[in-house]
Amino acid sequence: MLTIDRLQVRYGNKTALLVDRPLEIGAGDRIGVIGSNGAGKTTLLKAVLGLVPYHGRIRTKLRPEDISVHMQQNHYVGTMPVKHIISAILNTDVKTDKKLRGLIDFFEFSGCMDKKYPALSGGQKQRLTIILVLYQDAPLTFFDEVTSGLDFETRQKLMEKMRAWYAGKESAVMIVSHYYDELERLADKLLILDHGRVAAFGKTDELFRRYCGRAVVTIPANEKNRALTAHIKTVAAPAHLLAFPCADETDEAHLASLFIRENIDYRRSGTDIEILYSNVLSGGGAL
Amino acid sequence: MKKLTLRFVGYELRNAVGNWFSVFFGVAFPILMSLLISKAFAGEMPAESVPAFETGVFISMSLVVPMATLLIGYAANYSQELEKEVPLRLRLFGCPEGVLLGAKMIANLIFVTAALAVYTAADILLLRIEPPAAGSALLLVFSIYLLALILFVLAHGVATLFGRFGPTYAVTMTLYFGFMIICGLMGVPVERLPAGVQAAANVLPMTYIGNDFAGFWQGGSYDFGPLVLSFAILGAISFAILLLGLWKRRRRKIS
Numbered sequence: 115m116l117t118i119d120r121l122q123v124r125y126g127n128k129t130a131l132l133v134d135r136p137l138e139i140g141a142g143d144r145i146g147v148i149g150s151n152g153a154g155k156t157t158l159l160k161a162v163l164g165l166v167p168y169h170g171r172i173r174t175k176l177r178p179e180d181i182s183v184h185m186q187q188n189h190y191v192g193t194m195p196v197k198h199i200i201s202a203i204l205n206t207d208v209k210t211d212k213k214l215r216g217l218i219d220f221f222e223f224s225g226c227m228d229k230k231y232p233a234l235s236g237g238q239k240q241r242l243t244i245i246l247v248l249y250q251d252a253p254l255t256f257f258d259e260v261t262s263g264l265d266f267e268t269r270q271k272l273m274e275k276m277r278a279w280y281a282g283k284e285s286a287v288m289i290v291s292h293y294y295d296e297l298e299r300l301a302d303k304l305l306i307l308d309h310g311r312v313a314a315f316g317k318t319d320e321l322f323r324r325y326c327g328r329a330v331v332t333i334p335a336n337e338k339n340r341a342l343t344a345h346i347k348t349v350a351a352p353a354h355l356l357a358f359p360c361a362d363e364t365d366e367a368h369l370a371s372l373f374i375r376e377n378i379d380y381r382r383s384g385t386d387i388e389i390l391y392s393n394v395l396s397g398g399g400a401l
Numbered sequence: 402m403k404k405l406t407l408r409f410v411g412y413e414l415r416n417a418v419g420n421w422f423s424v425f426f427g428v429a430f431p432i433l434m435s436l437l438i439s440k441a442f443a444g445e446m447p448a449e450s451v452p453a454f455e456t457g458v459f460i461s462m463s464l465v466v467p468m469a470t471l472l473i474g475y476a477a478n479y480s481q482e483l484e485k486e487v488p489l490r491l492r493l494f495g496c497p498e499g500v501l502l503g504a505k506m507i508a509n510l511i512f513v514t515a516a517l518a519v520y521t522a523a524d525i526l527l528l529r530i531e532p533p534a535a536g537s538a539l540l541l542v543f544s545i546y547l548l549a550l551i552l553f554v555l556a557h558g559v560a561t562l563f564g565r566f567g568p569t570y571a572v573t574m575t576l577y578f579g580f581m582i583i584c585g586l587m588g589v590p591v592e593r594l595p596a597g598v599q600a601a602a603n604v605l606p607m608t609y610i611g612n613d614f615a616g617f618w619q620g621g622s623y624d625f626g627p628l629v630l631s632f633a634i635l636g637a638i639s640f641a642i643l644l645l646g647l648w649k650r651r652r653r654k655i656s
Contacts, residue, residue, distance in 0.1 A: 163493065179402055179495040189485035193419025193478075194412070202412030203494050205403060246494060 115139050115254060115286055116162070121170035123157050131157045131310045133170070139254065139286050146301030146318075147290040148391055153307040155290045156186060159256050182252035186259045186290075188243040190231045196242055197227040204249055217245045221275060237268040244272075248279060257289040261296065273299055294387040304387065306394050314394045322385055325349075325393040327359035329384045331369045339378060349389070350396035357389050403496045405503045413508030416478065423474025428516045431465035432523045438462070438588070439528050455528040456618055460541060461586050461611035462524075466516045467549035468607070472577045473570075475509055476556035480569035483560060498647075506553055513549045517542075534620040544610050547632060555639035561646030584608040606631040 121133040131154035160166045221241045261269040306314040332355045351357035360366040373380040443451045563569045584607040585591040602608045609628040
């Protein structure tokens with residue numbers, strides 16, 4: 115569907131993004147893009163959309179109208195109710211278009227149609243753009259930090275709505291996010307960027323096995339737990355956690371029984387993106 | 402890619418009407434100005450001269466409608482859109498620059514038409530305006546529309562060039578009041594301005610419309626050469642500024 119090859123974006127003397135191996139986006143892909151601020155996530159999207167000059171190749175048979183995007187910042191005029199904005203952009207009648215009515219109801223937006231854009235809340239503003247983007251039913255859609263600035267509950271609801279919307283659809287989706295739980299729910303592939311370079315790209319479960327093993331068991335990182343597990347192999351984890359890789363069921367059972375016996379809260383995961391991300395960036399390489 | 406539709410024109414028309422800069426400066430302001438100038442000076446002149454004077458005021462203040470609507474109202478509105486990247490957002494929804502430009506132009510010409518209708522109706526009610534010769538009235542209308550088109554291009558170009566409200570508003574406000582002063586629309590006749598300023602006034606169509614059209618309002622002959630030349634010069638400058646703005650904001654396409 116779309117291949118990015120030897121892509122380089124420079125801002126002045128600084129290389130903001132360098133993709134030195136081909137990245138392919140296929141039909142039905144759900145790709146989560148993750149990286150710290152300045153890692154090149156938004157730059158990648160802007161390059162694909164032709165919004166920044168770049169060197170290299172972005173090969174696709176998609177026409178510009180086959181790609182839709184929810185940018186990090188989406189603004190509209192504040193001079194009229196949003197129903198007129200929706201009608202003009204989608205060139206449709208907001209009252210009679212069933213597909214649009216379905217989306218408006220699905221995202222619980224009907225009460226906002228007579229409001230002007232500046233009067234909408236943060237979550238309502240995000241939903242407006244999501245409705246406009248999803249109506250397009252584009253073969254490839256980018257979401258750039260859709261939920262940034264939203265409270266936890268709104269974020270959860272929005273993600274659940276989007277997950278339900280895309281369930282069973284063949285459209286490819288690339289979603290940039292700082293929230294690991296969003297990517298765990300929406301993405302089955304991961305693109306990890308670090309300082310403008312591709313640190314890892316592939317299916318989430320395959321990357322997890324490569325960098326963390328079959329599963330990882332995590333416990334709180336306190337002195338007692340450190341002392342208890344000093345002899346057990348760990349992998350990289352956020353500062354508040356200790357993470358132990360498990361190559362097989364026996365490893366898992368051994369750790370679980372230890373933590374049950376010692377009355378320690380533990381969590382087991384085979385897809386934890388936060389742990390995966392930590393290990394990709396730790397520089398330790400694959401297990 | 403989306404095409405120019407009635408919905409887009411309606412959207413841009415709502416955008417213009419919802420912009421208080423255009424409503425105040427383009428509709429209310431010229432009526433207030435024509436009323437103020439007429440009442441301030443008409444009392445000092447013989448009664449038989451008042452209709453000709455007020456007709457002159459009506460013609461010259463009619464220029465305020467396109468100048469204020471486009472140079473102040475439209476430029477302010479569009480520069481705020483650019484600042485918030487609204488045109489980029491629409492472009493990403495498949496609305497090409499040309500479609501947006503066309504819709505904005507048509508919508509703003511409709512707005513100018515409505516503003517001129519309100520202005521004319523108000524001035525007919527409030528002032529004593531001499532009945533025009535048909536050709537003169539048509540010529541005034543044609544000139545105002547041509548001027549509106551050129552000022553639209555200029556306002557769009559300046560806003561596109563700067564991309565931000567602050568500098569755009571500073572430049573277009575300066576242009577607006579500069580044009581008003583040097584074209585003799587603020588009460589000081591062009592002949593009393595310094596020679597250099599007069600030279601600038603001579604390449605602006607507002608100078609000829611505001612000062613000369615009253616002379617053949619009820620018929621007569623007029624040399625249109627300088628007016629046509631001034632339209633060509635202002636049009637060329639405005640178009641060049643628009644091209645410069647578009648060139649500055651060009652983007653690289655997907656290969």
